[in-house]
Amino acid sequence: SLGEADILRRVMGKKKPDELAKNFVLFQKGARDKGYSDEAIQALWDVLVPFAGYAFNKAHSAAYGLVSYWTAYLKANHPAEYMAGLLTSVKDDKDKSAVYLNECRRMGIKVLPPNVNESVHNFAAQGDDVILFGLEAVRNVGTNVVESIIRSRKAKGKYASFPDYLDKVEAVACNKRTTESLIKAGAFDTLGHTRKGLTAHFEPMIDNVVAVKRKEAEGQFDLFGGMGEEENDEPGFGLDVVFTEDEWDKTYLLAQEREMLGLYVSDHPLFGLEHVLSDKADAGIAQLTGGEHADGAVVTIGGIISGLQRKMTKQGNAWAIATVEDLAGSIECMFFPATYQLVSTQLVEDAVVFVKGRLDKREDVPRLVAMELTVPDLSNAGTNAPVILTIPATRVTPPMVSRLGEILTHHRGDSEVRIRLQGPTKTTVLRLDRHRVKPDPALFGDLKVLLGPSCLAG
Structure with missing residues (x-):
């Protein structure tokens, strides 16, 4: 019957051959009732069996073949544009984004932090070998702010400095939380200020400029008269600040950048340490999350602890969840009480570690149940290591x-x-x-x- 055929279709769709085999008796009986020989029934069944694995009808395969050709052509002939589109398509999935960022590095394409003078909403190619982060990828930066930044620079020209930026953008973009996020993401780096210098001064500057823009909107302020001296075209009203040239140390700068973008972009704490990780790690994190290892497999990964949550069981025993990240992905590592007692002092954010554990794929997102944790000696990570x-x-x-x-x-x-x-x-x-x-x-x-x-x- 059609109903029985639909049940068979659903079983095939689950890609579980053992379940499909259980339906052979019913299939055989129905086909016999319709007058088919056992040889014909077996021949047809042999055609159906592969579809409980990885098989598709010709129309489906042809369509995917054409799409594969298109994407291969774009990647080979327009690599920056293709990868920018690919990164945009997974912008909400940080693990996939990390994989594609790593692919960009492999292809020789530089992926740069967002830039208020060049970036648009999403990832965009610049030439053949550069991709710019989109402004919407920055945490706490909404579409209306991005549209204002782009609209203002088109109407008034590129921003020459941070004071010039505050002068030109609309009031909607003069938001402290948004501006701080843009600073930490590196969106003002090309204007000649350090992130540390901007962070020290941006709040009072925004207070001043918001007051001026509010008066402008109410018609109570002579814009040109309030801009400072007549012979000076530079913005005034409390924006003539001398910024410090000091910058945050690399570790803190990258941590802030990652917090705002979800990824390390301008640099990575593991750059230069690949050979150290390769000594003991027998699997990349992308391989674990991508399905290349079976549930229960015991593996060793290497990376940096980018997140750490310390918890307590109902019985009062301490345990922790550590997010370990390498150059191509991240995974949660579960340190249950017995293991946690042995390694708790070594569980520190931003530490480079090796974790040996059992892969747990029972949930939607694979995790690693930690068995051991070691911290490598990085003192000889430079010229002496092979x-x-x-x-x-x-x-x-x-x-x-x-x-x-x-x-x-x-x-x-x-x-x-x-x-x-x-x-x-x-x-x-x-x-x-x-x-x-x-x-x-x-x-x-x-x-x-x-x-x-x-x-x-x-």
Whole structure:
């Protein structure tokens, strides 16, 4: 019957072959009743079985094939525009955004923080190798504020300084919370002020400018007369501030940037430490969240603790949830009481750690149930640590080997280079005695462009 056929369709859609097998007897009986031979029934069933796995009808496959061709063409011929569109499509999913940011780095595309003089609502390409963050990606910045910033710069010209910005934008954009978020996200960096300097002075400046704009709106203020001296075109009314040139230290600056954008953008605390992570980590976080490991698998990840929640059970035992982030994603690590007692003093935000644990995929979002936590010694993370590259044997070609030699020669230093050559049945470790390199972000960027983002992931 049609009803029974629909039940069979639903079972196939669940992609569970064992459940489909249970329906064979009913299928066989119905087909026999309609006069089909056992051979014909079995032949048709053999066609249906793959659809409980990964199979689609031809129309579906053809449509996806065409979309795959379109996207491959765009990525190959218009990479910055394509990746900007891709980042915009996942702007509310920080884990996917991190994966695509890492892909941009692999492709040699720079992703820059938002910029009040250049950014629009969403991610946008600038030339062939630069993508700008959209202003709407900044926390506490709404669509009306973004529209005001764009409208004002189109009507009055680009902003020359922070005082000039406050002078030109409409009152809706002169909001303390919004402005602070833009500062911490780096949206004013190109105006020549440090983020620390702006943070120290922006609040009284906004108080002054809001008072002036309110009077303007009420018709009680002579705009040009209130702008300062007649011969001076610079904005006045309390905006003539001397900003300090001091800047926050890198760790704090990046933490604030991440809080506002949800991601590390201008830099990353793990840049330069890829070789340290590859020593002990046997899985990247994106592999865990992307379904490459089975539920219950025991893995070791390496990354930075970007969030930490300390909790208590009903019995009064302490435990914690730590968000660990690497260059391509993040995952929650559950430190239950027994483990927490052993590692509680090492659980500190912004610490670089290795976590060994069991993957738990029973919920919608995979998590790691921590078993061990170790903190690597970063004192020799610079020139003394070896650089370990993981390369599939199938990727080894004369042009690739030649280019690899050029990169290693260009980045000469004191660190050894080792290659983990992955074959179909075994992995061979090679030491390149003729090449020593300086492990830094420039080297790692060139290596990832040539070999892919996972070449340093162990």
